[in-house]
Amino acid sequence: xxRFTAILLAGLVSLGPAVSLLAKDRPAGSPVATxxxxxxxxGITRPMLEGGFKQAVPVYEKIxxxxxxxxxVNGDSFxxxxxxxxxxxxxxxxxxxxxxxxxxTYGSEPQLTYFDAPVQxxxxxx
Numbered sequence: 001x002x003r004f005t006a007i008l009l010a011g012l013v014s015l016g017p018a019v020s021l022l023a024k025d026r027p028a029g030s031p032v033a034t035x036x037x038x039x040x041x042x043g044i045t046r047p048m049l050e051g052g053f054k055q056a057v058p059v060y061e062k063i064x065x066x067x068x069x070x071x072x073v074n075g076d077s078f079x080x081x082x083x084x085x086x087x088x089x090x091x092x093x094x095x096x097x098x099x100x101x102x103x104x105t106y107g108s109e110p111q112l113t114y115f116d117a118p119v120q121x122x123x124x125x126x
Contacts, residue, residue: 031067032087033117034094037079039108049078065089079110083117090114 040049053071060069065085072079084090094112102110 029086029088031117031120032084032090033115034082034084034090035079035113035115036082036094037072037077037111038102038106039077040073041107046073049073063089063093065092083120087114 050071050073056071060066066082066089067085068083070081072081082090084093099110
C-alpha cells in the first residue's frame with residue numbers, strides 16, 4: 001500500500017499545474033468535502049467547545065445539502081469536516097455573512113478548504 005501511495009503521489013506531483021485543472025473536470029453536482037478551522041480564542045477550554053458543539057447540532061441538521069459533519073478540535077484550533085451534496089450547497093452555507101459571524105464570534109478568520117470528494121467509504125454499519 002505504501003508503495004502504491006508513493007507512486008501515486010509522485011505521479012501527481014509530476015503533473016504539476018495539470019492537477020489544478022482536475023477540479024474543473026468534476027461533474028456538476030458531485031460531492032464536495034470541506035475543512036474549516038478556527039483558532040481557539042484565549043480562555044476557551046475543550047469542555048466549553050464540546051458543549052458548544054452539542055448545542056450547534058440542531059442548526060447543522062437543518063442545513064440544505066449537508067450530508068455529514070464532524071466537529072473537530074485540537075490544542076489550538078477547532079472546526080469541522082463536512083461532506084456536502086455539491087459545491088453549490090457548501091458555497092451557500094459559507095457566505096460572507098457566515099465568515100463575518102465567525103470573525104466576530106471567535107476573533108479570527110476561519111480557514112476554509114474545499115476538496116472534491118468523488119469517492120466515499122462508510123464503514124459505520126460494519
